[in-house]
Amino acid sequence: MRNVIVLVLLVYSTGLLAQTKLPIKFSLFNESTSIPFTGLINTPIHPGIQVGTEFEWKETNKIRLYPSVNVGYMFHNNLFQGIYANLELGFDYKFDFGLNIKSSLGIGYLHTFTTQQEFRFENGAYVAKADRGNARIMPSFSLGMGYRLKPSDSQSTEIFVMYQSWLEFPYSPGFIPLMSHNSFHIGSKFYPFK
Amino acid sequence: MIMCCFSCEKEEQFGINFYDCDEQSKSKNHPDNERFQELIEEIASSGVPGIMMTIRNSNGVWSGAAGKADLANNVDLLPCNITRVGSTVKTFTAVTIMLLHVEGKLDLDDQIIEYLPASYLEGLENADKATVRQLLQHSSGIYNYIVNLQFQTASLNDLTKTWKKEELLAYARGQKALFAPGTDVQYSNTNYILLGDIIEQVTGKKYYEVFAEKIFVPYELYATDCAAENPVPEGIVRGYVDFYSNLNVINSTYYSGWDYFTADGGLISNSADLNTFLNALFHGNILSQNSLKEMTNWVAPKNQDEEEYETFYGLGIFKINTVFGPAYIHSGDAIGYFASMVYFPERDVTISWAVNGNYGSIDEFASSKTAMDRIFQSVFED
Numbered sequence: 001m002r003n004v005i006v007l008v009l010l011v012y013s014t015g016l017l018a019q020t021k022l023p024i025k026f027s028l029f030n031e032s033t034s035i036p037f038t039g040l041i042n043t044p045i046h047p048g049i050q051v052g053t054e055f056e057w058k059e060t061n062k063i064r065l066y067p068s069v070n071v072g073y074m075f076h077n078n079l080f081q082g083i084y085a086n087l088e089l090g091f092d093y094k095f096d097f098g099l100n101i102k103s104s105l106g107i108g109y110l111h112t113f114t115t116q117q118e119f120r121f122e123n124g125a126y127v128a129k130a131d132r133g134n135a136r137i138m139p140s141f142s143l144g145m146g147y148r149l150k151p152s153d154s155q156s157t158e159i160f161v162m163y164q165s166w167l168e169f170p171y172s173p174g175f176i177p178l179m180s181h182n183s184f185h186i187g188s189k190f191y192p193f194k
Numbered sequence: 195m196i197m198c199c200f201s202c203e204k205e206e207q208f209g210i211n212f213y214d215c216d217e218q219s220k221s222k223n224h225p226d227n228e229r230f231q232e233l234i235e236e237i238a239s240s241g242v243p244g245i246m247m248t249i250r251n252s253n254g255v256w257s258g259a260a261g262k263a264d265l266a267n268n269v270d271l272l273p274c275n276i277t278r279v280g281s282t283v284k285t286f287t288a289v290t291i292m293l294l295h296v297e298g299k300l301d302l303d304d305q306i307i308e309y310l311p312a313s314y315l316e317g318l319e320n321a322d323k324a325t326v327r328q329l330l331q332h333s334s335g336i337y338n339y340i341v342n343l344q345f346q347t348a349s350l351n352d353l354t355k356t357w358k359k360e361e362l363l364a365y366a367r368g369q370k371a372l373f374a375p376g377t378d379v380q381y382s383n384t385n386y387i388l389l390g391d392i393i394e395q396v397t398g399k400k401y402y403e404v405f406a407e408k409i410f411v412p413y414e415l416y417a418t419d420c421a422a423e424n425p426v427p428e429g430i431v432r433g434y435v436d437f438y439s440n441l442n443v444i445n446s447t448y449y450s451g452w453d454y455f456t457a458d459g460g461l462i463s464n465s466a467d468l469n470t471f472l473n474a475l476f477h478g479n480i481l482s483q484n485s486l487k488e489m490t491n492w493v494a495p496k497n498q499d500e501e502e503y504e505t506f507y508g509l510g511i512f513k514i515n516t517v518f519g520p521a522y523i524h525s526g527d528a529i530g531y532f533a534s535m536v537y538f539p540e541r542d543v544t545i546s547w548a549v550n551g552n553y554g555s556i557d558e559f560a561s562s563k564t565a566m567d568r569i570f571q572s573v574f575e576d
Contacts, residue, residue, distance in 0.1 A: 033350040035343055044352055078353040078449065079437075114444050116203040119265045119434065121441035124239040126265050126434075134438055172439045175554050180347060 021194055023155070025052045027162070027187025031074045034182050036141075036165035041184050048074030048183060054090065064092040068104070074183070077115065084110040084138060098151030102162065106140040110168065140166035146189070157190040205266035205445060213263050213429055215274035215417075219466075224256040233572040234260040234547075240559045241441050243434045244271035247547040248469035249573055257466050263431040263550065266445070276417050276462055277431045277548045278451065279533035280526025283420070283461035284386050286405055288330050288510020289475060290393055292485045293408050295326075299396040302327040302488070302509075309392045317367030318384070324375045326392065329385040330509035331493060337369035338382035340452075349452055353529070356425075357452040359387060379495045379507040383458040390457025401457045413474055415467040421451060421460035430462060433530025436554030443551060446530030459526065468535040468546040476522060476537045476544075490522070502563055516567075518574045525561060527552055532561045536570075545573055 027050045032042035052070030059065070068088045075081045086108025092100040113133045119126040144162030162185040171179040221227055226249070234245050237260070244261030257273035294300050300309065303325050307315060315321035324334035339345055345365040349355070366384045373380070390401040397404050402420035410418050419427070426448060434443035453459025474480050481489070492506035492513050499505075503514035512523050518538060525534035533548035547569065549560040559565055 033347040035347055038344055042348075042351055046351075076351075079350060114442075116444050117205050117266060119243075119443050121241050121443075126243055126262070126443065128266065129442075131442070134440075172437055172554050175439050175557075179350075180343075 021155075021191065022053045022055065023189045023191045025054060025068065025070070025187060025189045026050070027160075027185040029072075029074070029164070029183040029185040029187075031076055031181055031183045033076070033079070033179060035180055036182060037163075039182075040163065042182070044077065046074060046076040048072055050185065050187070054189070062094055064090075064094060064100075066090050066092075070108075075115070079115065080112040081115055082110050082112040082136075084108050086138065086140065088140070088142070092146070096151065098148040098156075100146045100148070100158075102142070102144045102146055102160065104140075104142045104162075106138075106142070106166075108138040108140065108166075110136040110138045112136060112168075136168050136170070138166050138168060140164050144185070155191045155194050157188060159186075159188050161186050208264070208267055208269075213269050213272070213275060213431070215272055215276070215429065217272055217274045219257045219273055220254075221256045221258055221273070225253045226251070226256060227258075229572065229575075230256050231258050231260070233569065234258055237549075237559055237565070237568075241551075242549045242556055242560050243443065243551040244431060245547060245549045245560065246271060246273045246275065246277070246465045247545070247569075248273065248465040250469055250473050250544040251573070252542070255466075255469070257469075261550075265432065265434065265443075271431060271550070273466060274417065274464065275431045276427065276429060276464055277533070277550055278421070278433060278528035278531035279461045279463045279468060279548055280451070280459050280528040280531060281383075281453075282463070282468060282524050282526040282533050282535055283457065283459055284526075285475070285510045285524045285535075286409055286461065286471070287386050287389050287393070287401070287457045288489065289480055290401070290404055290408055291326065291330060291389055292481050292489065292509070294393065294396055296482065296485060300326060300392065302330070306388060306392065309395045310388065314391075315388075318363070318388075319369065319371040320375050321388070326389070327509065328375050329389050329392075331379060331507050332381050332385055333377075333379045333493060333507070334375050334382070334385055335371040335373040335378070335380070336382055336384045336388075337366045337371060338380075338384055339363065339365040339387075340383050342366070342369065345452075353446075353449045355450050357450060357455065359391075359456050362387060362452060362456065379493050383453065386458035387453075387456045393457065409471070409480070413471060413480065415463065415471060418461065418463040418467045418471075421454035421462055422456075425450070425454050427462060431550045433528065434551040434556075435530045436551065436556045439554035441555050443556075449529045451528045459528065461526070463533070463548075465533070465546040465548050468533065468548070469544050472522075472535045472537050472546065473544045476539065503566075516570055518570050521570075527561075529553075532557070534561065534566070536566075541574070543573065545569065 050072035054068040088104040088106035090104040120129040142164040146160035148156040150156035168179040246259040259271040263271040328334040342365040435446040489509040506513040519540040532552040535546040
């Protein structure tokens with residue numbers, strides 16, 4: 001049943017994108033628990049994948065302001081795996097030769113699961129149980145840059161890198177209130193339906 | 195579907211003899227057996243995966259266990275199992291230093307720069323002035339690498355990393371000292387990394403070899419060893435961590451303790467051995483009365499934590515004031531494990547316990563002041 005719902009949503013959203021000629025943003029990223037801006041790529045690699053799109057809002061020759069929505073998945077070995085959906089407000093400063101400097105503020109919902117068997121305390125003893133996961137909010141701030149392969153074409157394919165700093169809240173109530181994460185994205189934005 | 199593929203990390207299966215150990219305790223004949231067993235059953239049933247406890251009182255020595263050594267394989271915990279006892283190692287480190295002091299290999303009031311190269315201490319503020327005694331008493335003011343947020347997030351980022359001593363010290367280098375040496379006391383693991391270095395420097399041996407030679411072997415602590423020799427020895431009970439404070443735990447046995455290879459942590463033992471050690475120490479069987487007097491020359495921190503016991507710092511040991519009188523104590527955590535050893539000098543009672551779960555909500559039942567009050571109350575209620 002769950003697979004059918006995912007398929008329907010995928011078909012519906014693809015159709016919607018096709019109708020509106022919205023771009024698709026796709027990125028691969030490395031997630032880490034780390035303090036913001038203390039390192040670009042931390043090891044070991046904890047892989048993630050994100051897909052999203054952007055909407056037009058305000059744009060001049062130099063500046064572009066736009067909302068975007070994304071969904072993603074990440075796998076942090078030995079700690080958690082998570083699926084998320086977020087909404088971001090992006091700001092680009094554009095140069096004539098195709099480069100743009102990007103930043104965004106976002107808020108999202110993250111659902112995390114353990115990467116191994118979980119034991120739940122029930123009726124005075126621990127028992128092996130399927131993990132129901134943990135609900136989180138994930139505020140984020142990102143900085144990066146992109147490059148349009150055809151600078152004069154506003155619907156040109158773009159490649160980009162983004163350094164995303166985000167918080168996982170709540171984390172461990174009464175123990176560790178929130179956790180700081182950073183994700184380094186490498187991706188592309190393209191217009192498959194133009 | 196992707197999540198299912200990634201999440202299929204299975205628990206290890208072990209043979210029926212994997213956790214076997216030599217259980218010779220005569221605890222069932224101890225007059226307080228029923229009461230003590232009830233205490234640990236209560237603790238286990240409140241949310242601790244497993245607990246072992248040893249109590250030495252006027253009626254003799256009692257050891258017991260409750261809960262599980264291994265949740266996946268449903269194996270009961272035994273009092274003779276081995277487990278991680280974390281920073282309780284600091285008392286062993288301190289006793290070793292005291293023994294080396296008695297042998298004339300070092301002086302407690304020497305500056306540590308007399309034993310360790312200046313280049314090695316570079317960037318550790320106060321290390322050029324601090325003495326051996328100040329390291330032992332946490333009065334050096336040297337920054338505690340463990341509280342560095344960069345270290346904490348880095349250790350979560352790579353939970354199976356083998357941390358080298360230099361990598362740990364790097365998180366303390368360049369950090370402001372907590373206070374001028376000798377002007378206050380504050381717990382710092384960095385002090386005990388340096389003490390381990392001093393032991394190695396003056397003996398020419400690894401610190402854990404010196405522990406074995408001077409303490410583990412002579413006092414017949416057969417269940418005690420350092421993780422540096424073997425981080426996950428066969429038969430060690432599985433550790434469980436409650437990362438999210440909801441009593442949903444995962445196996446953390448193979449997570450790397452950052453202090454497995456330094457003298458500030460990484461001890462493997464059990465409650466019986468900890469009890470034997472602490473009892474021998476405060477009965478004057480390991481150190482002379484003069485050395486004990488030095489160890490228990492208590493210093494109060496300028497700021498007491500109002501929510502904890504009133505605490506005083508000795509050399510590798512603390513004194514807390516409980517409603518049952520003063521107690522000499524050291525506790526320790528590893529990821530998924532906690533242990534504590536306590537001696538009540540006015541009652542001549544030694545209590546030690548170790549649990550294979552920690553952090554989040556588990557701490558409330560095993561290591562908090564409330565948990566300790568409950569244990570002391572049960573032990574002394576007669």
